[in-house]
Amino acid sequence: MTKNNHNNIATFIHLSTFSRFVVPFGNFIGPLVLWSVNKDKSEFIDEHGKEAINFQISILLYALIIGLLTIPFFAFSLFNNLDFMDFNFFDSIHININKPSPLFYIGGSLGFLAFIGFILEIVFIITASIKARDGIFYKYPLTIRFLK
Secondary structure, eight states: OOHHHHHHHHHHHHHGGGGGGTSTTHHHHHHHHHHHHHTTTOHHHHHHHHHHHHHHHHHHHHHHHHHHHHHHHHHHHHSTTOOTTOSOHHHHOOOOOSSOOHHHHHHHHHHHHHHHHHHHHHHHHHHHHHHHHTTOOOOOTTOOOSOO
């Protein structure tokens, strides 16, 4: 195979992570299939495949951590003003929007952090794809190396 073909395969390994917008878990399935089929063809493809999969696993881990931290803050802030001893739930349930709990701000900050992480993930994937196209190895930042 030519070097240009290896670069194209490595580029598609990174770009295949966007398949998650079409197929559930496509960000794992796409790179894993492309990498496992082509990893023996060159070390360049092997390294880019491992890097893409490691990055996606790291992103999943970070998203789970942020999600697990965010959910209780929103839940506690929403149920803060409810009276659970009242039997007229539909007449007496109200959420005070004028004065949100400080927990709401903490949860919102974590949600904003997750949104910034999503934007950075897209930027890193595009950067890795461009580097792979040019024949340069790219290491994603904040990636835990599960596959060595």
